Amino acid sequence: MKFNIALLAGDGIGPEVTDQAVKALDAIADVYDHTFKFTKAPVGAIAIDQTGNPLPDETIELCKNSDAVLFGAIGHPKYDNDPSAKIRPEQGLLKLRKSLGLFCNIRPVKAFDRLIDRSPLKKEIIQGTDISIYRELTGGIYFGDKHLSEDGQVATDGCSYSVEEISRIAHLAFKEAQNRRKKLTLVDKANVLETSRLWRKTVTEIAKEYDDVELDFLFVDNAAMQMILNPSQFDVILTENLFGDIISDEASVIGGSIGLLASASVGSTVGMFEPIHGSFPQATGKNMANPLASILSAAMMLRHLDLHKEADAIEKAVEKSLELGITTGDINPEKPFSTSKVGDFIADFLTHPDDTNRNFKNIHMGQSTII
Numbered sequence: 001m002k003f004n005i006a007l008l009a010g011d012g013i014g015p016e017v018t019d020q021a022v023k024a025l026d027a028i029a030d031v032y033d034h035t036f037k038f039t040k041a042p043v044g045a046i047a048i049d050q051t052g053n054p055l056p057d058e059t060i061e062l063c064k065n066s067d068a069v070l071f072g073a074i075g076h077p078k079y080d081n082d083p084s085a086k087i088r089p090e091q092g093l094l095k096l097r098k099s100l101g102l103f104c105n106i107r108p109v110k111a112f113d114r115l116i117d118r119s120p121l122k123k124e125i126i127q128g129t130d131i132s133i134y135r136e137l138t139g140g141i142y143f144g145d146k147h148l149s150e151d152g153q154v155a156t157d158g159c160s161y162s163v164e165e166i167s168r169i170a171h172l173a174f175k176e177a178q179n180r181r182k183k184l185t186l187v188d189k190a191n192v193l194e195t196s197r198l199w200r201k202t203v204t205e206i207a208k209e210y211d212d213v214e215l216d217f218l219f220v221d222n223a224a225m226q227m228i229l230n231p232s233q234f235d236v237i238l239t240e241n242l243f244g245d246i247i248s249d250e251a252s253v254i255g256g257s258i259g260l261l262a263s264a265s266v267g268s269t270v271g272m273f274e275p276i277h278g279s280f281p282q283a284t285g286k287n288m289a290n291p292l293a294s295i296l297s298a299a300m301m302l303r304h305l306d307l308h309k310e311a312d313a314i315e316k317a318v319e320k321s322l323e324l325g326i327t328t329g330d331i332n333p334e335k336p337f338s339t340s341k342v343g344d345f346i347a348d349f350l351t352h353p354d355d356t357n358r359n360f361k362n363i364h365m366g367q368s369t370i371i
């Protein structure tokens with residue numbers, strides 16, 4: 001089959017990690033006789049440099065006319081350190097999510113058996129953790145009215161949610177729970193926020209249609225604590241935009257590194273697939289960032305395109321790289337492999353899964369300060 005993929009590598013480590021996802025997808029294309037046609041387009045700081053706009057119209061058009069979007073990361077210190085900049089890379093990502101109607105962001109969090117000793121958390125605590133975070137992505141405080149008073153002394157960000165915005169993601173989250181361990185936790189701040197009370201009311205109502213799913217509620221402050229104390233209690237977490245952003249970075253510690261966490265953003269049109277991490281400026285150009293989040297995002301893309309055995313193959317290749325310790329310094333500080341070598345290994349394993357000697361030889365060729 002043939003698929004048109006919009007490739008939005010973005011800033012910082014974005015291009016380095018998406019290159020590895022493309023290698024994996026090229027290998028899948030070879031083995032399973034598909035064609036992935038990648039078309040690159042600018043987004044983020046690089047797009048501002050090139051066009052003055054963090055999301056040029058051509059980039060949106062390309063995404064709308066593609067079968068899927070593979071996204072890297074955006075963001076640059078020159079904007080992070082300049083709060084008064086009016087045009088910012090992050091606006092490109094937010095506008096893209098909104099323009100494509102990507103209201104549901106799915107962030108799986110797993111404690112990989114191979115990495116169980118790599119997490120800063122105790123093995124007994126993280127063992128068996130397997131969470132699917134459903135983060136609302138096109139509403140809430142991210143998209144509310146923003147205001148800075150004329151004298152610069154008072155700033156306001158509005159937060160609003162409608163029943164419709166809550167319902168459409170809640171149905172997807174309940175369906176996910178039905179296919180998993182049948183538990184859904186709504187994370188909110190209903191003891192304080194009016195929007196959170198609307199979430200609770202709406203989700204409680206919808207739960208009546210899914211009586212095989214157990215629904216419970218946690219205030220976000222307690223949820224942040226429970227995530228570290230007892231993460232395996234969670235199955236599906238449903239939450240609003242800001243809480244989902246924060247709690248998913250926190251949850252990445254369970255697996256050992258944020259460089260492992262992939263995501264899928266879906267809605268009414270084309271899906272977008274991206275790591276949850278950012279542009280990691282300190283690592284840019286150093287060939288040291290973990291590419292697995294990007295590679296696993298490519299696997300989520302394949303699943304979304306109904307290519308399940310192809311997605312399984314990528315996930316198996318990732319497991320193999322973890323098993324053999326062919327990983328970057330964030331999870332393998334004693335003997336780090338470079339970003340590109342991890343990508344080479346995964347691609348080679350996909351084409352030659354029964355020839356580990358060849359896979360190893362392939363990555364030991366060439367020069368690099370990191371192996």
Ligand SMILES: NC(=O)c1ccc[n+]([C@@H]2O[C@H](COP(=O)([O-])OP(=O)(O)OC[C@H]3O[C@@H](n4cnc5c(N)ncnc54)[C@H](O)[C@@H]3O)[C@@H](O)[C@H]2O)c1
Nearest residue numbers: 073074075076080258259276277278279280281289290330
């Ligand atoms: N989706 C996105 O594009 C996205 C997400 C988060 C942040 N950002 C942007 O990225 C820039 C940097 O933000 P930040 O430093 O807060 O977050 P970040 O995710 O870029 O990095 C935070 C830390 O996570 C670790 N990390 C991140 N990616 C990694 C990888 N692939 N391999 C190994 N370790 C990794 C590093 O220790 C790093 O210091 C900002 O401009 C921010 O706005 C973009």
Ligand SMILES: CC(C)[C@H](C(=O)O)[C@@H](O)C(=O)O
Nearest residue numbers: 075090093094245276277278
């Ligand atoms: C860069 C930023 C706008 C983005 C978000 O907050 O959604 C990022 O942190 C993420 O998690 O994808």
Ligand SMILES: [Mg+2]
Nearest residue numbers: 245246249276
């Ligand atoms: Mg984030």
